[in-house]
C-alpha cells in the first residue's frame with residue numbers, strides 16, 4: 001500500500017472512531033455518563049492499573065491525573081483507529097472487526113461498572129454501529145476514493161481473473177467470495193489486535209456492509225490511470241468528497257461529544273445543591289483561635305477553601321447524586337437494619353467540626369491534605385441505632401460508584417468526631433467532595449474512612465471483606481502518620497542574608513502536635529513556634545526565625561505528636577500505609 005493510501009486509510013479509521021466516541025456521548029446523556037465508552041473503559045483502567053503507575057500519574061499530573069488519562073486514552077485510541085483504517089483497506093472485514101472488538105470492550109466495560117444495567121451497553125453499541133458505517137462509507141461506500149491509491153502488486157499486471165476488461169474497477173466490487181460472513185465480523189482480529197486499553201465501538205448486526213464486501217489488496221488495481229510511480233491516480237472529485245465528508249464527520253463527532261458532555265453537566269445535581277439550605281448546627285465548631293493562621297505568603301491557610309481543597313478519587317465523571325432520592329442503608333452484622341433519607345439527616349441535631357483530611361498518597365512535603373469545617377451527623381449515633389454485632393469490627397462505606405472503604409468500627413464509636421457529613425465550610429458538600437453525603441473520620445487516611453457519595457454502611461468483619469484499595473496493595477488499617485511540611489521558603493525563592501521566617505504545617509490528627517523542630521544543615525534541632533489550633537483533629541502552623549547566611553542551605557523539619565513520638569527520619573514510600581521521612585528544602589541565600 002502506498003503512503004498516500006495509508007494516510008487516507010488512517011484518516012478514515014480515525015474519523016470512524018471519532019464518530020463512534022462522539023456519538024456515544026449524547027447517547028450516554030440518557031443512560032448515564034459512566035456508560036460513555038471513554039469513561040467506562042477509562043474507569044476499568046483506573047481500577048486495573050497497578051498502584052505504581054497510578055502513583056506515577058498522580059506525581060506527574062497531580063489532580064489533573066484524570067484529564068491526563070483521558071487524553072492518553074484518546075491518543076492510544078487514535079493510533080488503533082488509524083491502524084484499523086489501514087487494515088480496512090486491505091480487507092474491510094479486518095477494519096470492522098477492529099471496531100467491533102473495541103465495541104465489545106466498550107460494552108463490557110460499561111456493563112461491569114458497579115450499578116450498571118443493560119441500557120449501559122447502548123452508547124458503545126450505537127457508537128460502534130455508526131463507526132462501522134463510517135468506515136464502510138470511506139472504504140467501500142459512497143465516500144470512498146476512486147480508486148484507492150494503490151501501490152500495484154508485483155508484477156504490475158494483476159491476475160487476469162480479477163481485472164475486468166475495461167473501465168475502472170470500483171474497489172467496492174465484491175471481490176473475494178470467500179470473504180468473512182456477517183457473523184464473523186464480530187470476532188476480534190486475532191493476531192492483529194493488541195489489547196486496546198481504552199476503546200469503545202462494537203458493530204451492530206444492522207451494519208450496512210454486505211453490499212460492498214471485503215476488498216483484497218490484490219484486487220482493485222485500476223487498469224488505467226497509473227502514475228509514474230505505479231500508483232493509481234485518485235480522481236480529484238472523489239478525493240474532495242473524501243476529505244470534505246471526513247472533515248464534516250470529525251466536526252460532527254466533536255460537536256456531539258462536547259454537546260453530550262455539556263448536556264450531561266446540565267442534568268447534574270448542582271441546581272439541587274444550590275437549592276439546599278443547611279440547618280444551623282446544634283453543636284457549632286469551636287472558633288478558630290486568633291493566631292491560628294500566620295497568614296504568610298506560600299503558607300497553606302489554616303482553613304482550606306472548598307475550591308482549594310485537594311480532590312482524590314477513582315471517579316472519572318463526578319457522581320451526580322440527587323439528594324431527594326439519596327438513601328443511606330446501614331446493614332450487615334446489625335441488630336436492626338435502617339435506611340435514612342437526606343431529610344432524615346438534616347432533621348437531626350447536627351454538629352460542626354474542623355477536621356484535617358489527608359491522603360495516604362501524599363508524599364513527604366506533598367499537598368494532598370486540607371482542613372475544613374464539616375457539618376454532619378455523628379456516625380456513632382447512627383451506629384448505635386442499628387446495634388452492631390459485637391464481632392462487626394469493620395464498617396464498609398460504599399459509594400454510589402461502587403468504591404469502598406473499610407473503617408474500624410471502634411474508630412467510629414470511640415468518641416472522636418466521626419461524621420456523616422453534609423456540609424463543608426458552611427455550604428452543602430461540593431459535588432466533587434461527595435455531595436450529598438460523605439464520611440469524615442479524624443485520624444484516618446481518606447482511603448479507609450472518607451467515603452464520598454456514600455449510600456451504604458455495611459457492618460462486617462475485616463476477616464470477611466477487603467475494601468477497594470486493600471487488594472491493590474494498600475494497608476487494611478490507615479491511621480494518619482505524624483508529619484510536617486515546610487511551606488516557606490521554597491527552593492526556588494531568592495533569599496537574602498538576614499532574618500528569614502521558615503514556616504509550615506504539621507499534623508497528627510486525633511493525637512495532636514506537641515512540638516515542631518527545624519534544623520539547618522544538620523545543625524542542632526531548633527524549637528519552632530506552634531500556632532494555636534482548634535483541636536487535635538487539625539493541622540497546626542509553625543514558624544521559626546532563621547538568621548540566614550550566604551550560601552546553599554538544607555532546611556529540615558520534624559514533628560512530635562502529643563503521645564511523645566517523634567516523626568521518623570526513615571524514608572518510606574506512600575505504599576502501603578503512608579510516606580515517612582523529614583521534609584527537606586534546599587535554598588540559596590545571597
Ligand SMILES: Nc1nc2c(c(=O)[nH]1)N[C@H]1C(S)=C(S)[C@@H](COP(=O)(O)O)O[C@H]1N2
Pocket residue numbers: 309310311312313314315357358359360399400401403432433434445446447450451452453
Ligand atoms: N467514593 C469515593 N470516595 C472516596 C474516594 C474515592 O475514590 N471514591 N477516595 C478517598 C480518598 S483516597 C481520599 S484521600 C479522600 C479525598 O477526599 P477529597 O477528594 O474530598 O479531598 O476521599 C476518599 N473518598
Ligand SMILES: [Mo]
Pocket residue numbers: 312358359360361445446447
Ligand atoms: Mo487518599
